[in-house]
Amino acid sequence: MESRKRTAPTTLSVMTEQSFTPPLTGEEMMAANPYRPWSARITSITPLTEKETLFEMRIIDDRVREAFHHHPGQFVCVSIFGVGEVPISISSSPSKSGFIEICVRRAGEVTTALHNMQCGDIVGLRGPYGTPFPFEEMKGHDVLLVAGGLGIAPLRSLINNIHDQRSEFEKVTIVYGAKTPGEIMFRQQFEQWSHRPDFDFYLTIDKPHPDWTGHVGMVTEAFKTLEVDADNTYGAICGPPVMYRFVVEEMAKKGISYDRIFMSFERHMKCGMGRCGHCQIGHQYVCLDGPVFNYWEAKNIQGSM
Amino acid sequence: MLYRVIDTDELSSLIRGFMDDYEFIAPVKADRGYVFEVVDDPSKVELDYVTTITSPKKYFLPSEEVLMRYSAEENEITDYSVDIKPRVIFGVHPCDINALNRLDLVYKDAPYPDPYYIKRRENTLIIGMSCMPGPNCFCNLFGTDEARMGADMFMQKIGDKYIISLSSVEASSTLERYCNPQRATDEDRKEFRRATREREAAFNKDIPHVQEIAMMMDVFHRDEFWTELGNRCQSCSACASVCPTCFCFDIFDRLDPDGKNGSRIRSWDACTSPEFALVAGGHNFRGDNRRRVRHRFYHKLNGFTGSHDYQLCVGCGRCVTACKANINPIEVLKFFDRKGAEQDGE
Numbered sequence: 001m002e003s004r005k006r007t008a009p010t011t012l013s014v015m016t017e018q019s020f021t022p023p024l025t026g027e028e029m030m031a032a033n034p035y036r037p038w039s040a041r042i043t044s045i046t047p048l049t050e051k052e053t054l055f056e057m058r059i060i061d062d063r064v065r066e067a068f069h070h071h072p073g074q075f076v077c078v079s080i081f082g083v084g085e086v087p088i089s090i091s092s093s094p095s096k097s098g099f100i101e102i103c104v105r106r107a108g109e110v111t112t113a114l115h116n117m118q119c120g121d122i123v124g125l126r127g128p129y130g131t132p133f134p135f136e137e138m139k140g141h142d143v144l145l146v147a148g149g150l151g152i153a154p155l156r157s158l159i160n161n162i163h164d165q166r167s168e169f170e171k172v173t174i175v176y177g178a179k180t181p182g183e184i185m186f187r188q189q190f191e192q193w194s195h196r197p198d199f200d201f202y203l204t205i206d207k208p209h210p211d212w213t214g215h216v217g218m219v220t221e222a223f224k225t226l227e228v229d230a231d232n233t234y235g236a237i238c239g240p241p242v243m244y245r246f247v248v249e250e251m252a253k254k255g256i257s258y259d260r261i262f263m264s265f266e267r268h269m270k271c272g273m274g275r276c277g278h279c280q281i282g283h284q285y286v287c288l289d290g291p292v293f294n295y296w297e298a299k300n301i302q303g304s305m
Numbered sequence: 306m307l308y309r310v311i312d313t314d315e316l317s318s319l320i321r322g323f324m325d326d327y328e329f330i331a332p333v334k335a336d337r338g339y340v341f342e343v344v345d346d347p348s349k350v351e352l353d354y355v356t357t358i359t360s361p362k363k364y365f366l367p368s369e370e371v372l373m374r375y376s377a378e379e380n381e382i383t384d385y386s387v388d389i390k391p392r393v394i395f396g397v398h399p400c401d402i403n404a405l406n407r408l409d410l411v412y413k414d415a416p417y418p419d420p421y422y423i424k425r426r427e428n429t430l431i432i433g434m435s436c437m438p439g440p441n442c443f444c445n446l447f448g449t450d451e452a453r454m455g456a457d458m459f460m461q462k463i464g465d466k467y468i469i470s471l472s473s474v475e476a477s478s479t480l481e482r483y484c485n486p487q488r489a490t491d492e493d494r495k496e497f498r499r500a501t502r503e504r505e506a507a508f509n510k511d512i513p514h515v516q517e518i519a520m521m522m523d524v525f526h527r528d529e530f531w532t533e534l535g536n537r538c539q540s541c542s543a544c545a546s547v548c549p550t551c552f553c554f555d556i557f558d559r560l561d562p563d564g565k566n567g568s569r570i571r572s573w574d575a576c577t578s579p580e581f582a583l584v585a586g587g588h589n590f591r592g593d594n595r596r597r598v599r600h601r602f603y604h605k606l607n608g609f610t611g612s613h614d615y616q617l618c619v620g621c622g623r624c625v626t627a628c629k630a631n632i633n634p635i636e637v638l639k640f641f642d643r644k645g646a647e648q649d650g651e
Contacts, residue, residue: 011386034417035372035556035569039381082377082560082567086585107585122380241588268584270556273417277553277576280600281590283608288416302526302603303596 026067030126034273037079037124038064043099045119048185052150053115054091056101059125070094071132072158073264073292076102077272078114079124086110087269087287090128091153093160100125103153103185129272130291133158133262138234142171144226144256146219146247148239152176152185154264154291155238166198173200173226177219177239181205181212202226219243223250230255237263245305248295261295265304307471309486310493316467320347322483323393327430330364331395332357341394352396355439356621360401360549361394365408365425368546369572372421377560377567389424396434400444400621402452402459404549405431409455410613411552421571430476433459437504441622443512443635445505449619463496512635513642519616521641522607526599530640535595537630538577544601544632545575547623553581576601602637 024032044056059065070076075089086108092101106115114123135158143162147155162169178184184203194201202222204215215221219239228251235251237244244263251261267279267286274288282302284290289297298304311319323329324345331350332339339354341361374385405426412422433456444450452459457476460467468489471477480486489497515521545551555574560567574581577597582590591597609617618634625633 011388031417033420035571036382079380079569081375081380081382081569082558082564084558085556085569105585111585124380124382266584267590268582271554273419274415275411275417275419275552275554276556277574278555278581280576280604280608282603283611289612302523302607303600 024063026061026063026065029061029064030067034126035271037077037085037126039122040125042117042119042121042123045117048103049183051107052103052105052185054101054103055114056092056099057123057125058099060122065098068100068128070100070128070157072135072161073132073154074128074130074157075154075269075272075287075291076100076125076127076129077269078102078110079126080110080113080117081124083113084110085124085270087129087272089154089157089264089291091156093157093164095161095164103150103156105150127272129269129287131289131293133236133264133292134234135161138162139165139168141169142173142229142233143169144173144175144228144233144235144251146175146222146235146237146239146251148177148219148243149179149183150185151238151240151243151264153238155236156186158236163199170232171200171229172198173202175202175204175219175222175226177204177206179206181209218246220246220250223254226254228254228256230257233260235261237261241266244298248305252295258296258299259294262292263295263298264291265293265298266291307477308489309469309471309480310466310489311469311480311484311486313462313465313467315484316352317347318483319480320350320395322479323395323430323432326479327393328390329393329395330361350396352434354396355436355442356398356400356623358623359547360404360621360623361397361431362401362404362408362549362552364392364394364429365405365412365422366552366554366573369570370421371568372556372571373569375567375569376565378565383566387421387424389428391428393430393432395432397431397456398434398436398621399452399459400442400449400619401549402431402433402455403444403449404619404621406455407550407609407613407615407617407619408552410615430458430473431456432476435459435461435500435504438508439622440509441625441635442508442620443622443638444620445508446512446514446638447616447618447620450504461497461500463493463500466493466496468493468497513638515638515641515645517645518638518641519607519610521644522603525641525644526603528644531595531599534598534632534636535593538594538598538632539630540577540579540594540597541629542575542577543627543629544624545577546573547627549621549623550605550617550619551575576604598632602634605634606637 040057040059043058046054075087077085079085088102090100091103104111193199208216233256235256237247265286269279269287270276272287274285279286281304284301331344332354333342333349334351339357375382412419433452457473459470553574554571605617
């Protein structure tokens, strides 16, 4: 038998757009190399607080943009080449198609570099990743949403999505706590909404402040007056790690079933695909199995709470 | 599966055949032990080894690799491709083949298949080789002492012959081209059984089998034992470097000296390194050695079972040699063996 020389290398291309005929669909392009960020243009920059800014972005490639569908609670990995990549939750509702909004806190190198960018600049985006809030399952029920600090960023995607399909939901209550009045994000939106009869708002700050006439105290204070129809309510919590235990306890006390209390965990997701290990808690990957877990799942993860 | 038999003196012809056709990787003798390396001289191949210092994992997940190239000025990816050579890895032991099968679950049969890993896996033939256990081997406890899948060819030595199980046509045709494979006789099958039993009997009996290890990891999550191990750990991550199933990685950017272009790089990382679970803002979710060491063993012996129904330790014993603080799965198994006995009131 003739010997076949097999020493010629095969080539794996990370460029997915030119390499195939007929052309790939957007879904296929993204799946061909899931590590490949797609160029997106910054279309709007809105400062929210001293440290947080809202960026609106639009993926440039038509096929990829049209294939990009996210759900509330999911995140993207944002690249600035030469600096690095960071995971950031999506703040906009899926109903705002063609664009995504991300709320970014200036915390590290990449987020600082992002804060120095201007409208029209290009960043890299890949995603969306993660298990979202069960939006469809929540329909037809009361929804109780609790956010603390930057936790409002992922929760806003859910809030705005509910807003856009408001008639599908029963009573909607939003509890949002910030440290100071200056750190309240999307304040304008929430202040406009506070007069609406179809959203119950409870906005609170941690400590008394001269510029503040509203509620003062932790978000758990709100539960003293909240009336909850336990059998018909879904809860969603998003905030700093210390908040979860206390808010979950309040929701459980009101009688909401463990598998209807949802929370979004924050860890350092690097790959977003359940592989690199950085976001792992117990046996779960926050990037893949989460970031949204229900309380029953969270209780079963070693080291989660 | 197809079984064929060749004489041991046909081995060099088989090795030479593979060498002619592929980039050939096999264990060779190095200063302090054995290592997998590219070999071009058949006489350098050392098949009589217990274990190599590191596993063939490095040929599928290099310790550092460029995922893509980019222009930092335009903030866009520039064309870049990875050349992957057709390879043969020869003389791989069952623990390492099973380790690759575990990696397949994470990199291939996963929600986001990894193109770099898959291309390398598809272009690599794995030729397995039977072995006899050393004092640190405990693959028998995790059912990884046999490679029923994951190798293109597996060679079990029986006396002065090899009985070979064939899983791929590519390996099979090389065997036919360079050797004179025969059908296995009843005598060969008996010899096979004898060789298997002999291996089974040779394992170190001081390493306890703890059937309920996964559950024990949950129940004794807060035990002082982890503090003790944590106090000893030096965070050197040697355990993860030599482990054939440790697959965690870091992704980072490295600019070229001109600052205009750069590479996005993936490199090995380990959950035992202090900054592994650090998030932006400074909070570290596993901020001490106790938590980190415990997490590593938890993932190996319980966590991976929860998500993939296999234990992630294959009992190769490499970390037993690599860890200078004597933190290893054997110590963990012995601890839980003692704990289990206490619970029984013994």
